Amino acid sequence: MSTTRHVDPTRRQQAVAAWVLALPFVALFLVFTAGPVLASLGMSFTDIRSTDMRSPFAVGFVGLENYTQLLGDDLFRKVALNTAFYVVLGVPLTMGVALAVAVGVNRVTRFAGFFRVGYYLPVVTSIVAVAVVWKFLYRERGGLFNTVLSWVGVEGPGWLDSTTLALPAVVVMSAWRNLGFLMVIFLAGLQTIPTEMKEAAEIDGATAWQKFRYITLPMLRPTLLFGAVITGIGYLQFFEEAFVMTSGGPLDATRSVTFFTYDQFTFGNYGYAAAASYLLFLAVVLLTVIQFKVFGEKD
Amino acid sequence: MSHKTTEPAPLDPVDIETQETEPAAGRASSYASAPGWLYAVLGGGLFLMIVPFIWMVLTSVKPEGEARRVPPTWWPETFTLENYETLFVKLDFPTYFINSVIVASAVTIGNVLFGAMLGYALAKLQFPGKRVVFALVLATLMIPGVVTFVPLFILVTNMGLTNTLTGMWLPFLSAPFGVFLMRQYIIGLPDELIQAARVDGAGELRIFFSVIMPLCGPALATVGILTFLGSWNNFLWPLVVATSEDKYTLPVALALYAIGQNATQYGLLLAGAVVVVIPIIAVFLALQRYIMQGIAMTGIK
Numbered sequence: 001m002s003t004t005r006h007v008d009p010t011r012r013q014q015a016v017a018a019w020v021l022a023l024p025f026v027a028l029f030l031v032f033t034a035g036p037v038l039a040s041l042g043m044s045f046t047d048i049r050s051t052d053m054r055s056p057f058a059v060g061f062v063g064l065e066n067y068t069q070l071l072g073d074d075l076f077r078k079v080a081l082n083t084a085f086y087v088v089l090g091v092p093l094t095m096g097v098a099l100a101v102a103v104g105v106n107r108v109t110r111f112a113g114f115f116r117v118g119y120y121l122p123v124v125t126s127i128v129a130v131a132v133v134w135k136f137l138y139r140e141r142g143g144l145f146n147t148v149l150s151w152v153g154v155e156g157p158g159w160l161d162s163t164t165l166a167l168p169a170v171v172v173m174s175a176w177r178n179l180g181f182l183m184v185i186f187l188a189g190l191q192t193i194p195t196e197m198k199e200a201a202e203i204d205g206a207t208a209w210q211k212f213r214y215i216t217l218p219m220l221r222p223t224l225l226f227g228a229v230i231t232g233i234g235y236l237q238f239f240e241e242a243f244v245m246t247s248g249g250p251l252d253a254t255r256s257v258t259f260f261t262y263d264q265f266t267f268g269n270y271g272y273a274a275a276a277s278y279l280l281f282l283a284v285v286l287l288t289v290i291q292f293k294v295f296g297e298k299d
Numbered sequence: 300m301s302h303k304t305t306e307p308a309p310l311d312p313v314d315i316e317t318q319e320t321e322p323a324a325g326r327a328s329s330y331a332s333a334p335g336w337l338y339a340v341l342g343g344g345l346f347l348m349i350v351p352f353i354w355m356v357l358t359s360v361k362p363e364g365e366a367r368r369v370p371p372t373w374w375p376e377t378f379t380l381e382n383y384e385t386l387f388v389k390l391d392f393p394t395y396f397i398n399s400v401i402v403a404s405a406v407t408i409g410n411v412l413f414g415a416m417l418g419y420a421l422a423k424l425q426f427p428g429k430r431v432v433f434a435l436v437l438a439t440l441m442i443p444g445v446v447t448f449v450p451l452f453i454l455v456t457n458m459g460l461t462n463t464l465t466g467m468w469l470p471f472l473s474a475p476f477g478v479f480l481m482r483q484y485i486i487g488l489p490d491e492l493i494q495a496a497r498v499d500g501a502g503e504l505r506i507f508f509s510v511i512m513p514l515c516g517p518a519l520a521t522v523g524i525l526t527f528l529g530s531w532n533n534f535l536w537p538l539v540v541a542t543s544e545d546k547y548t549l550p551v552a553l554a555l556y557a558i559g560q561n562a563t564q565y566g567l568l569l570a571g572a573v574v575v576v577i578p579i580i581a582v583f584l585a586l587q588r589y590i591m592q593g594i595a596m597t598g599i600k
Contacts, residue, residue, distance in 0.1 A: 014503055018429070021417060021504070024416065025416065025473045026417070029439075032454075032471070033447060034435060035450070036446075040447060104337055108333040119345065122348060126531070126576060127532060132554075132571070136358070237443045243558070247558055258445045273449050274450070280445060284442070
């Protein structure tokens with residue numbers, strides 16, 4: 001890049017052109033992304049409500065009150081636990097299945113492109129639409145799951161009507177919808193592993209499992225971590241699935257932090273909603289910090 | 300994949316896989332061919348991935364009585380398009396569809412154009428503030444959408460844009476993802492191209508539009524498709540901005556029908572899901588190599 005300076009005597013011209021090119025994005029970005037990010041933080045320290053809409057700067061400063069109130073709010077604690085459960089169950093499940101599929105697809109010589117497209121298909125579809133479909137798949141009577149279970153004589157429960165089963169059921173749908181994304185990432189990672197390494201291990205008499213455990217997994221480590229963090233960040237924000245399938249129920253069993261924030265917003269509690277969203281942001285940052293730590297260690 | 304070369308041809312996933320498997324098949328015996336059971340397992344898994352969509356389509360063409368039968372029929376006994384007729388004639392799905400197309404198109408055009416412009420500036424030009432801009436864009440890559448939506452709603456309300464399509468697309472023309480991907484792609488284009496154009500006396504902006512842009516086809520396509528998909532499926536923001544039915548996008552309409560008074564009309568709702576999902580699946584199948592390439596590019600830096 002810097003070599004261009006010898007050819008181009010007018011660096012100023014270049015800087016002007018660069019800013020002309022950058023300006024539309026930067027201006028929109030400041031107004032609609034960076035500004036609101038900061039405004040949201042500011043609002044989380046105030047008692048702003050929907051009635052303050054026209055005069056958002058004439059509101060009372062309440063310090064950390066929204067945050068302390070959130071931490072003592074039983075419903076917020078519940079939705080935070082639900083969200084954590086969703087991440088803790090969903091990330092390993094999605095990663096595990098995606099890795100198995102990626103290793104398999106990487107191994108086949110025919111139909112690999114076909115498999116890749118097929119497994120990826122749910123990723124491009126609307127969460128709302130697939131949630132509608134899965135809501136009916138999970139139906140107690142006449143749903144596809146319980147119909148299949150009835151073939152082996154099992155009477156399936158009303159998956160989404162149970163306070164214990166509803167959240168895992170939504171997690172399973174998310175794993176189904178998202179594993180194709182991770183599969184593509186893992187496949188790209190797998191293809192950077194030189195075949196020579198596996199051949200050398202084979203000559204040394206390594207079994208398939210040993211090759212996977214001592215070559216594939218360590219070589220794939222940065223890719224796996226990247227996938228885990230991306231998936232974790234996505235799952236931390238789950239909302240549409242519960243909105244459509246269960247409306248957050250039964251008894252708030254599937255209500256998430258984003259759902260809670262949306263609820264508070266619709267109640268008009270803007271300051272409280274902003275504080276809840278910042279606590280979610282904090283969780284995302286923690287995950288990202290972990291990512292950078294691990295990536296830093298690797299390089 | 301930071302070392303992208305000049306060739307504008309996209310990295311076809313099929314190419315990658317033949318590259319990978321051919322030499323292996325020739326050499327090591329255990330790589331010669333995958334065992335049959337692996338195809339069976341992958342095929343079974345594939346069936347599980349696809350079966351909800353098949354079931355969705357099949358149920359959407361059953362009359363309501365058959366759609367709710369226990370145990371359910373698999374293949375429709377009576378084939379009917381009445382659910383689609385209800386969606387498009389009695390309900391206002393044509394409007395929702397057009398709204399979705401308008402919003403997703405506007406968001407896509409903005410992100411592709413502005414993302415490429417800034418991506419090029421960050422990749423190939425020297426300017427004061429460059430590092431700050433890049434850091435700013437990077438820093439917001441991970442921010443959950445829910446963090447901005449309350450202030451954004453106040454802003455859009457005060458701009459008089461609630462319950463307008465403009466209010467739905469205007470705040471989303473500048474997603475960091477497009478910049479990131481364009482910068483990564485353009486950085487791989489040779490500097491000599493730009494230098495040669497400068498020697499020929501081309502202005503800086505002209506270089507971008509007539510030299511760089513034509514070489515960015517695959518990256519532009521990737522950003523465009525992924526942005527379009529994301530916007531088409533976007534839910535929370537249009538849900539908040541649209542207050543009257545004539546401004547609903549497809550996912551908003553479908554979700555509100557699914558939890559509202561139509562919640563028990565299975566055939567109708569699944570037909571609605573078909574209308575939301577099938578266009579996007581068609582786009583995906585037609586252009587999947589750009590999508591795969593884009594995902595792989597974001598994955599391995």
